[in-house]
Amino acid sequence: MPVLLLGVSLPDKKLVRIALTYFYGIGHNTAQKLCSKFSIHNTCRISDLSESQLNAISLELNNMTIESDLRRQVKNNILHHRVIGNYKGKRHAMGYPVRGQRTRTNAKTAKKLNGKWLRNFTTLTNPTITSSTSLSSNVFIKPSIPLMTHFKPFERFFSRFF
Structure with missing residues:
Protein backbone atom coordinates (compact mmCIF):
# COMPACT_ATOMS: atom_id res chain seq x y z
CA MET A 1 0.00 0.00 0.00
CA ASN A 63 9.07 24.68 3.46
CA MET A 64 11.00 23.68 0.32
CA THR A 65 10.35 24.71 -3.27
CA ILE A 66 9.39 21.42 -4.94
CA GLU A 67 6.95 19.98 -7.47
CA SER A 68 4.64 22.49 -9.23
CA ASP A 69 6.20 25.58 -7.60
CA LEU A 70 9.64 24.57 -8.85
CA ARG A 71 8.32 23.70 -12.31
CA ARG A 72 6.65 27.13 -12.51
CA GLN A 73 9.86 28.82 -11.38
CA VAL A 74 11.92 27.01 -14.04
CA LYS A 75 9.36 27.87 -16.71
CA ASN A 76 9.43 31.54 -15.69
CA ASN A 77 13.23 31.58 -15.80
CA ILE A 78 13.19 30.19 -19.34
CA LEU A 79 10.52 32.73 -20.32
CA HIS A 80 12.68 35.52 -18.89
CA HIS A 81 15.69 34.44 -20.96
CA ARG A 82 13.53 34.23 -24.07
CA VAL A 83 11.92 37.63 -23.54
CA ILE A 84 15.20 39.49 -23.02
CA GLY A 85 16.58 37.70 -26.09
CA ASN A 86 19.91 36.50 -24.73
CA TYR A 87 21.87 33.53 -26.03
CA LYS A 88 20.29 30.98 -23.68
CA GLY A 89 16.81 32.17 -24.59
CA LYS A 90 17.51 31.87 -28.30
CA ARG A 91 18.88 28.35 -27.82
CA HIS A 92 15.74 27.39 -25.89
CA ALA A 93 13.56 28.88 -28.62
CA MET A 94 15.34 26.99 -31.38
CA GLY A 95 15.35 23.71 -29.48
CA TYR A 96 19.14 23.47 -29.33
CA PRO A 97 21.35 22.52 -26.37
CA VAL A 98 21.67 25.47 -24.03
CA ARG A 99 24.80 24.77 -21.99
CA GLY A 100 27.47 24.40 -24.65
CA GLN A 101 26.90 20.82 -25.78
CA ARG A 102 27.65 19.89 -29.34
CA THR A 103 24.96 20.03 -32.00
CA ARG A 104 26.57 18.09 -34.81
CA THR A 105 25.56 14.85 -33.10
CA ASN A 106 24.01 13.85 -29.80
CA ALA A 107 21.52 16.73 -29.56
CA LYS A 108 18.46 14.47 -29.49
CA THR A 109 17.79 15.01 -25.79
CA ALA A 110 17.95 18.80 -26.13
CA LYS A 111 15.58 18.68 -29.08
CA LYS A 112 13.13 16.66 -27.01
CA LEU A 113 13.37 18.85 -23.92
CA ASN A 114 13.72 22.28 -25.50
CA GLY A 115 11.42 21.44 -28.39
CA LYS A 116 8.48 20.93 -26.06
CA TRP A 117 8.75 24.60 -25.07
CA LEU A 118 8.13 25.49 -28.71
CA ARG A 119 4.88 23.56 -28.73
CA ASN A 120 3.52 24.44 -25.29
CA PHE A 121 4.73 27.97 -24.77
CA THR A 122 2.91 31.27 -24.53
CA THR A 123 4.57 34.50 -25.54
CA LEU A 124 4.19 38.20 -24.91
CA THR A 125 2.60 39.98 -27.83
CA ASN A 126 0.66 43.15 -28.36
CA PRO A 127 -3.04 42.43 -28.89
CA THR A 128 -4.83 43.87 -31.86
CA ILE A 129 -6.77 46.95 -30.86
CA THR A 130 -10.42 46.70 -31.76
CA SER A 131 -13.08 49.36 -31.63
CA SER A 132 -14.69 47.87 -28.50
CA THR A 133 -11.49 47.65 -26.44
CA SER A 134 -8.37 49.73 -26.38
CA LEU A 135 -5.65 47.75 -24.65
CA SER A 136 -2.18 49.18 -24.53
CA SER A 137 -0.54 46.57 -22.29
CA ASN A 138 0.98 43.24 -23.18
CA VAL A 139 -1.05 40.10 -22.57
CA PHE A 140 -0.32 36.37 -22.73
CA ILE A 141 -1.83 34.55 -25.69
CA LYS A 142 -1.31 31.12 -27.21
CA PRO A 143 0.64 31.56 -30.45
CA SER A 144 -0.78 30.06 -33.63
CA ILE A 145 2.53 30.22 -35.52
CA PRO A 146 5.97 28.97 -34.48
CA LEU A 147 7.72 31.22 -31.98
CA MET A 148 10.80 31.80 -34.11
CA THR A 149 9.22 34.83 -35.79
CA HIS A 150 10.88 37.28 -33.39
CA PHE A 151 14.34 35.66 -33.62
CA LYS A 152 15.59 36.58 -37.07
CA PRO A 153 19.31 35.79 -37.01
CA PHE A 154 20.09 37.23 -40.43
CA GLU A 155 17.82 40.28 -40.30
CA ARG A 156 20.67 42.71 -39.64
CA PHE A 157 22.75 41.19 -42.43
CA PHE A 158 20.01 41.33 -45.06
CA SER A 159 18.86 44.81 -44.05
CA ARG A 160 21.93 46.23 -45.81
CA PHE A 161 20.74 44.88 -49.14
CA PHE A 162 17.02 45.50 -48.98
Missing part, protein backbone atom coordinates in the same frame (compact mmCIF):
# COMPACT_ATOMS: atom_id res chain seq x y z
CA PRO A 2 1.74 3.21 -1.14
CA VAL A 3 2.00 6.20 1.16
CA LEU A 4 0.63 9.47 -0.19
CA LEU A 5 2.81 12.37 0.93
CA LEU A 6 2.02 15.86 -0.41
CA GLY A 7 0.32 14.43 -3.47
CA VAL A 8 3.16 12.07 -4.42
CA SER A 9 2.71 8.33 -4.04
CA LEU A 10 5.71 6.71 -2.35
CA PRO A 11 5.99 2.90 -2.51
CA ASP A 12 6.13 1.07 0.86
CA LYS A 13 9.06 -1.16 0.03
CA LYS A 14 11.41 1.60 -1.16
CA LEU A 15 14.19 2.96 0.99
CA VAL A 16 13.33 6.38 2.38
CA ARG A 17 16.33 8.08 0.81
CA ILE A 18 15.35 6.66 -2.61
CA ALA A 19 11.62 7.33 -2.23
CA LEU A 20 12.21 11.00 -1.43
CA THR A 21 13.73 11.43 -4.89
CA TYR A 22 10.25 10.81 -6.33
CA PHE A 23 9.57 14.48 -5.57
CA TYR A 24 10.48 16.86 -8.37
CA GLY A 25 13.37 18.96 -7.10
CA ILE A 26 14.81 16.49 -4.56
CA GLY A 27 17.91 14.59 -5.56
CA HIS A 28 20.01 12.04 -3.77
CA ASN A 29 22.02 14.59 -1.78
CA THR A 30 18.96 16.45 -0.52
CA ALA A 31 17.22 13.18 0.35
CA GLN A 32 20.29 12.05 2.29
CA LYS A 33 20.37 15.36 4.19
CA LEU A 34 16.68 15.04 5.06
CA CYS A 35 17.22 11.49 6.33
CA SER A 36 20.15 12.56 8.49
CA LYS A 37 18.19 15.56 9.82
CA PHE A 38 15.42 13.28 11.07
CA SER A 39 17.89 10.52 12.08
CA ILE A 40 16.52 7.93 9.65
CA HIS A 41 19.07 5.19 8.95
CA ASN A 42 20.06 4.18 5.42
CA THR A 43 18.20 0.85 5.37
CA CYS A 44 14.88 2.23 6.65
CA ARG A 45 11.92 1.74 4.34
CA ILE A 46 8.81 3.90 3.97
CA SER A 47 6.66 1.29 5.71
CA ASP A 48 8.97 1.43 8.77
CA LEU A 49 8.40 5.16 9.35
CA SER A 50 6.13 6.28 12.16
CA GLU A 51 3.38 8.86 11.75
CA SER A 52 5.41 11.48 13.59
CA GLN A 53 8.37 10.97 11.24
CA LEU A 54 6.09 11.22 8.18
CA ASN A 55 4.56 14.42 9.57
CA ALA A 56 8.00 15.89 10.26
CA ILE A 57 9.15 15.06 6.71
CA SER A 58 6.00 16.57 5.20
CA LEU A 59 6.44 19.76 7.26
CA GLU A 60 10.03 20.05 6.06
CA LEU A 61 8.97 19.45 2.45
CA ASN A 62 6.31 22.16 2.76
Whole structure:
Protein backbone atom coordinates (compact mmCIF):
# COMPACT_ATOMS: atom_id res chain seq x y z
CA MET A 1 0.00 0.00 0.00
CA PRO A 2 1.74 3.21 -1.14
CA VAL A 3 2.00 6.20 1.16
CA LEU A 4 0.63 9.47 -0.19
CA LEU A 5 2.81 12.37 0.93
CA LEU A 6 2.02 15.86 -0.41
CA GLY A 7 0.32 14.43 -3.47
CA VAL A 8 3.16 12.07 -4.42
CA SER A 9 2.71 8.33 -4.04
CA LEU A 10 5.71 6.71 -2.35
CA PRO A 11 5.99 2.90 -2.51
CA ASP A 12 6.13 1.07 0.86
CA LYS A 13 9.06 -1.16 0.03
CA LYS A 14 11.41 1.60 -1.16
CA LEU A 15 14.19 2.96 0.99
CA VAL A 16 13.33 6.38 2.38
CA ARG A 17 16.33 8.08 0.81
CA ILE A 18 15.35 6.66 -2.61
CA ALA A 19 11.62 7.33 -2.23
CA LEU A 20 12.21 11.00 -1.43
CA THR A 21 13.73 11.43 -4.89
CA TYR A 22 10.25 10.81 -6.33
CA PHE A 23 9.57 14.48 -5.57
CA TYR A 24 10.48 16.86 -8.37
CA GLY A 25 13.37 18.96 -7.10
CA ILE A 26 14.81 16.49 -4.56
CA GLY A 27 17.91 14.59 -5.56
CA HIS A 28 20.01 12.04 -3.77
CA ASN A 29 22.02 14.59 -1.78
CA THR A 30 18.96 16.45 -0.52
CA ALA A 31 17.22 13.18 0.35
CA GLN A 32 20.29 12.05 2.29
CA LYS A 33 20.37 15.36 4.19
CA LEU A 34 16.68 15.04 5.06
CA CYS A 35 17.22 11.49 6.33
CA SER A 36 20.15 12.56 8.49
CA LYS A 37 18.19 15.56 9.82
CA PHE A 38 15.42 13.28 11.07
CA SER A 39 17.89 10.52 12.08
CA ILE A 40 16.52 7.93 9.65
CA HIS A 41 19.07 5.19 8.95
CA ASN A 42 20.06 4.18 5.42
CA THR A 43 18.20 0.85 5.37
CA CYS A 44 14.88 2.23 6.65
CA ARG A 45 11.92 1.74 4.34
CA ILE A 46 8.81 3.90 3.97
CA SER A 47 6.66 1.29 5.71
CA ASP A 48 8.97 1.43 8.77
CA LEU A 49 8.40 5.16 9.35
CA SER A 50 6.13 6.28 12.16
CA GLU A 51 3.38 8.86 11.75
CA SER A 52 5.41 11.48 13.59
CA GLN A 53 8.37 10.97 11.24
CA LEU A 54 6.09 11.22 8.18
CA ASN A 55 4.56 14.42 9.57
CA ALA A 56 8.00 15.89 10.26
CA ILE A 57 9.15 15.06 6.71
CA SER A 58 6.00 16.57 5.20
CA LEU A 59 6.44 19.76 7.26
CA GLU A 60 10.03 20.05 6.06
CA LEU A 61 8.97 19.45 2.45
CA ASN A 62 6.31 22.16 2.76
CA ASN A 63 9.07 24.68 3.46
CA MET A 64 11.00 23.68 0.32
CA THR A 65 10.35 24.71 -3.27
CA ILE A 66 9.39 21.42 -4.94
CA GLU A 67 6.95 19.98 -7.47
CA SER A 68 4.64 22.49 -9.23
CA ASP A 69 6.20 25.58 -7.60
CA LEU A 70 9.64 24.57 -8.85
CA ARG A 71 8.32 23.70 -12.31
CA ARG A 72 6.65 27.13 -12.51
CA GLN A 73 9.86 28.82 -11.38
CA VAL A 74 11.92 27.01 -14.04
CA LYS A 75 9.36 27.87 -16.71
CA ASN A 76 9.43 31.54 -15.69
CA ASN A 77 13.23 31.58 -15.80
CA ILE A 78 13.19 30.19 -19.34
CA LEU A 79 10.52 32.73 -20.32
CA HIS A 80 12.68 35.52 -18.89
CA HIS A 81 15.69 34.44 -20.96
CA ARG A 82 13.53 34.23 -24.07
CA VAL A 83 11.92 37.63 -23.54
CA ILE A 84 15.20 39.49 -23.02
CA GLY A 85 16.58 37.70 -26.09
CA ASN A 86 19.91 36.50 -24.73
CA TYR A 87 21.87 33.53 -26.03
CA LYS A 88 20.29 30.98 -23.68
CA GLY A 89 16.81 32.17 -24.59
CA LYS A 90 17.51 31.87 -28.30
CA ARG A 91 18.88 28.35 -27.82
CA HIS A 92 15.74 27.39 -25.89
CA ALA A 93 13.56 28.88 -28.62
CA MET A 94 15.34 26.99 -31.38
CA GLY A 95 15.35 23.71 -29.48
CA TYR A 96 19.14 23.47 -29.33
CA PRO A 97 21.35 22.52 -26.37
CA VAL A 98 21.67 25.47 -24.03
CA ARG A 99 24.80 24.77 -21.99
CA GLY A 100 27.47 24.40 -24.65
CA GLN A 101 26.90 20.82 -25.78
CA ARG A 102 27.65 19.89 -29.34
CA THR A 103 24.96 20.03 -32.00
CA ARG A 104 26.57 18.09 -34.81
CA THR A 105 25.56 14.85 -33.10
CA ASN A 106 24.01 13.85 -29.80
CA ALA A 107 21.52 16.73 -29.56
CA LYS A 108 18.46 14.47 -29.49
CA THR A 109 17.79 15.01 -25.79
CA ALA A 110 17.95 18.80 -26.13
CA LYS A 111 15.58 18.68 -29.08
CA LYS A 112 13.13 16.66 -27.01
CA LEU A 113 13.37 18.85 -23.92
CA ASN A 114 13.72 22.28 -25.50
CA GLY A 115 11.42 21.44 -28.39
CA LYS A 116 8.48 20.93 -26.06
CA TRP A 117 8.75 24.60 -25.07
CA LEU A 118 8.13 25.49 -28.71
CA ARG A 119 4.88 23.56 -28.73
CA ASN A 120 3.52 24.44 -25.29
CA PHE A 121 4.73 27.97 -24.77
CA THR A 122 2.91 31.27 -24.53
CA THR A 123 4.57 34.50 -25.54
CA LEU A 124 4.19 38.20 -24.91
CA THR A 125 2.60 39.98 -27.83
CA ASN A 126 0.66 43.15 -28.36
CA PRO A 127 -3.04 42.43 -28.89
CA THR A 128 -4.83 43.87 -31.86
CA ILE A 129 -6.77 46.95 -30.86
CA THR A 130 -10.42 46.70 -31.76
CA SER A 131 -13.08 49.36 -31.63
CA SER A 132 -14.69 47.87 -28.50
CA THR A 133 -11.49 47.65 -26.44
CA SER A 134 -8.37 49.73 -26.38
CA LEU A 135 -5.65 47.75 -24.65
CA SER A 136 -2.18 49.18 -24.53
CA SER A 137 -0.54 46.57 -22.29
CA ASN A 138 0.98 43.24 -23.18
CA VAL A 139 -1.05 40.10 -22.57
CA PHE A 140 -0.32 36.37 -22.73
CA ILE A 141 -1.83 34.55 -25.69
CA LYS A 142 -1.31 31.12 -27.21
CA PRO A 143 0.64 31.56 -30.45
CA SER A 144 -0.78 30.06 -33.63
CA ILE A 145 2.53 30.22 -35.52
CA PRO A 146 5.97 28.97 -34.48
CA LEU A 147 7.72 31.22 -31.98
CA MET A 148 10.80 31.80 -34.11
CA THR A 149 9.22 34.83 -35.79
CA HIS A 150 10.88 37.28 -33.39
CA PHE A 151 14.34 35.66 -33.62
CA LYS A 152 15.59 36.58 -37.07
CA PRO A 153 19.31 35.79 -37.01
CA PHE A 154 20.09 37.23 -40.43
CA GLU A 155 17.82 40.28 -40.30
CA ARG A 156 20.67 42.71 -39.64
CA PHE A 157 22.75 41.19 -42.43
CA PHE A 158 20.01 41.33 -45.06
CA SER A 159 18.86 44.81 -44.05
CA ARG A 160 21.93 46.23 -45.81
CA PHE A 161 20.74 44.88 -49.14
CA PHE A 162 17.02 45.50 -48.98
